[in-house]
Amino acid sequence: xxxxxxxxxxxxxxxxxxxxxxxxxxxxxxxxxxxxxxxxxxxxxxxxxxxxxxxxxxxxxxxxxxxxxxxxxxxxxxxxxxxxxxxxxxxxxxxxxxxxxxxxxxxxxxxxxxxxxxxxxxxxxxxxxxxxxxxxxxxxxxxxxxxxxxxxxxxxxx
Numbered sequence: 480x481x482x483x484x485x486x487x488x489x490x491x492x493x494x495x496x497x498x499x500x501x502x503x504x505x506x507x508x509x510x511x512x513x514x515x516x517x518x519x520x521x522x523x524x525x526x527x528x529x530x531x532x533x534x535x536x537x538x539x540x541x542x543x544x545x546x547x548x549x550x551x552x553x554x555x556x557x558x559x560x561x562x563x564x565x566x567x568x569x570x571x572x573x574x575x576x577x578x579x580x581x582x583x584x585x586x587x588x589x590x591x592x593x594x595x596x597x598x599x600x601x602x603x604x605x606x607x608x609x610x611x612x613x614x615x616x617x618x619x620x621x622x623x624x625x626x627x628x629x630x631x632x633x634x635x636x637x
Contacts, residue, residue, distance in 0.1 A: 546568050
């Protein structure tokens, strides 16, 4: 098995506490509501949201992926840290065993947040994963997060 890492850092005008709440704690209900063209539903299959929880995310038609199941590894509200792995779904195709994410929401000087995401692609056997393939997966997710961020900025009480 090979492990290929992609790191991304982005800034958000949303304060880190609220960004963590929006993008992690309220994900299950907020994302299907705000971006139904991308995420159809989120279902908790096992657990209470914390470590060990398994969720099934069903994507809207036309997204190129039908669903993923992910397992939460860590949910640290105080330090605004979230870690999970995609353990099942067609996004893994025949190349990936799993995809692991670690996301941290740190304060930015302007009052917003610095969002740091480390994604590790765990390949099957000695399969090589190209940088373009990793970027495509990460960019698709980034567009969905950007749409939700725009919604929160336009509707701060949401």
